[in-house]
Amino acid sequence: MDTRRGALAVPKVRRVGFFTPTEPPPESSQRPNRSQSGPVEATTSSSPLSDSPSGNLISPVLIPPSRHHSDNLTSHAAAPVPVPGPAAFRRYLAHDRSLHIGSYNAPDSLLGTSPPSSNGEFSEDSVSLFGFQRSDSTKLSASFPNGGFDLTLAVRAPQEPETKIATASASEGKKKIAEVSGKSESVTTKPQKEKEPKSLKDKTTKAERRAIQEAQRAAKGEGKRHADESGKANPGMAAKKPQPKKERPPVTSSVSEKTAVAVEKEKRMDVPQTQMQYDDKSRVDKAKRRAVVEQTEIKNKVELFLHLPQYERGNQLPNLSSSFFTLDTIHHAVYKVGLQHLAGDISGDNARCIAMLQAFQEAIKDYTTPPMKDLTMDLTTKINGYVSFLIECRPLSMSMGNAIRFLKNQIRKLPVNLSEPEAKASLCSDIGRFIDEKIILADKVIVQHAVTKIRDGEVLLTYGFSCVVEMILLYAHEIGKKFRIVIVDARPNLEGQKLLRRLVTRGLDCTYTHINAISYIMREATRVFLGASSIFSNGTLYSKVGTACVAMVANAFSVPVIVCCEAYKFHERVLLDSICSNELGDPDAVANIPSFITKAKQSKMMDNNKNLQFLNLMYDSTPSEYISMIVSDYGMIPPTSIPVIVREYRRENLLL
């Protein structure tokens, strides 16, 4: 919380959101795809001015790597840059790619052009940056952007006064005045870097890319050396850290403009990747070739949802479990979680997310860096592999995406000088902290807040099963509030029965009904408590299918709707309907109905009739006007405040 407050206090941070004059360049559509890492960097940097056209362009000139390298240097660095320059640049490139790979949406990254090996180099600098600055998140992110460049800069560093470095180390402890000024400057390097990799990626062929990688690898060695030197320069610091400040020299207006553009771009990258669209045949085929899980597509697809994966259920599990001992690319803990997701043994967003994170924890514990490889890079690749496996098992929820993003950030930020066991331990503890703070503690805070909204004699209506809501109800009961609960349930999962069982066992007064009867029962309700899978920055609540119906009817009956959602589930995407982004469940679950209608006929019909489809939507989106209040770990807020929270705390969420 302290850090958060600190972040707020820095006015510059705020400015970013409001002033973003220059419009993103044309390729914006592509951008989001690679973004994962972007968010961190993007939000922070502060430069308000940004009309520079130059920043926007992705100039073709930049394509040949050696060349831009020089461009870079000339434009930004006052000091002559020593050898490592080009390499550093390339490293940045690699970094960018790795970002792409790293993004939580694995299918995409799988399809991505860059082979995993390419990310190797980028990591140390950025990581180290983060590593020492963690205490001040805003600052840190500001400095972060140039992480990729740092090494080159580091080389120049010697020119800079030692004091600078000292400040940097000081910043580790607490605040850094100098840094603010340093920040904008440092940021400046960024646009160019940003640009170049992109264009490179666009235009280079595979061979070229490979060549670049080689160069990077070579450069890395050099970079390391430099890093070591700088590290020696100020022993207090973990590694080569001086970077943020190096940029000193030419702070021209054009530079700041460029910075703004960079910010802009990063912003765009910030937007999480769009999910893979399954109506794109070629990409789906590619993805399939790499898939671990063999899936057969459903024959009778619902046309409206061709863009979502529609696989047959039930046949993957045996395959997977039989190959349990032969598959060595996937860690067994992850494998287990994947199977549990697939079989539906774990449901509920928090549970899934925690299970996944714990599996990763275990995988990291058992991880050893292969010889000749770099931990950061290799581990990211590994995690990517796990994530794509998990996605094959079941599409990730938004909150899991956020958690994965966090993890990748942590990996990227690992100080280079950490030994492998240390790095692993730090990652594991980071994950543990995420689970504790973002999920478990957050739930406790939410319960404390929400309980104040329950008065004696009320009738609370809830839908399906949400663990936060369950905690709230149980806690309210414990502290002696007298109230009645209406549990509304829906086919096919009937999760409400689980909640009903737990509440009834604890001696609460419950009424149980189906969602169809919602307008009958709503007249009795005085408050509606709903769980969430995610809340988007336009205030749209993305949750278990049926939530929207409940909220709508509550709204029609003028019953306040209170949504309980941990802040780590907030997402900067926007969503208007429930069609574009959703998950399809097993259609057979809808088709199979209790025995009093002859089942035999049903299944026969389904198998051989093209005209009959069953649609099992998993989520729907509730427009924000139906939501009276959102209870999150940041307090009780209206849905309109979601974008603010996302903007202000995103970094903190990622960095913890």
Next chain:
Amino acid sequence: MPDVQSMVAEFVNKLRKRKIEGSQATAKCTVELLRSVISHQRVPHANQAAALIDAVKAVGQQLVAANPVELAVGNVVRRVLHIIREEDLSLTTAAMAGLDLLDASDDDDIDNCKGIGYPAMSAAVVAAAARSTLRPPSLQTLLEGTPESATVPYTSSSGADSESKSKSADKSSLTRKLKHDVIEGVNQLIQEISGCHEQIAEQAIEHIHQNEVILTLGSSRTVLEFLCAAKEKKRSFRVFVAEGAPRYQGHLLAKELVARGLQTTVITDSAVFAMISRVNMVIIGAHAVMANGGVIGPVGVNMAALAAKKHAVPFVVLAGSHKLCPLYPHNPEVLLNELRSPSELLDFGEFSDCLDFGAGSGSLQVVNPTFDYVPPNLVSLFITDTGGHNPSYMYRLIADYYSADDLVM
């Protein structure tokens, strides 16, 4: 007579035990029962209509009491009463016409000819026309006891004379004639009820366009016929069917639709809101239509109607005329609803292990209502066998089918 009594008792029993499902089936059975009641009713020489009305009312009260939620029973009883009154009236006017006491007689004859010329037109309609020429409705006539006494003094005193004269002249023939006419009218009503699907389905082509996406819920034969009629006319469209959770009638409907070759997708009830944004029209079959234009339909309908309103999707209700109820609803969600067995939601005893009855704390109620009420402002259009109507027009439509005397039975 005893057989009629036992028939009535049997039917009442069925109604009580909810053995008859669907308002159309109920309506049909009720009319048939009433027909046999009428045919078996021995009528006195004087006041035959009153005698018939009393008999029908007596049976009707039993039936309504047996299942007050099935409004179709009450509707049909009122329709039959209306037919009796109208037949009686038209007989009276015919008699008067025969005596040339009224200028209106010519008109009446013409009306009668028309009635014969158009068999589709019920005698009741003719009678209604005759009645309106004879006696404009007034508060006083409403307050009068029997229609006969009402008619006679107000038309003309000579009419009364003539009527009594004619009555005494051919009592037996008149008696038979009234009963015969009434049974004719009731038969027509039966035909109308069983034919309402076709009448409604005929209009389908006007309302469904190519590539339309239609959402429906519940299982209604009217809706089925309606959609199939459009399909037969070579329209191709897609249907989403909400499954209708505790009873799964949506699955039945979907099966039938698929059997007729329609593109059908079954969705869960909870997905109604999610899908409504891609739906062009919601079509449902009503259980009953109230006088204010409100609709009682299968459970879950209100949710769909609200969602449709939110997304500006037309919400169309199909209803045969036997579903028009002349009553205004009060708290219909509760008073005109019926709670079904909880076992449809939870198996018997499923939660008994977690309930601690000794401690007295904690309780579990299971609510499983059958119907849902949609207020008139959510309904875009009614399609009945007489055409399309606004919700606000329902009260007028009802005035055509029922006489004010019967509203309270």
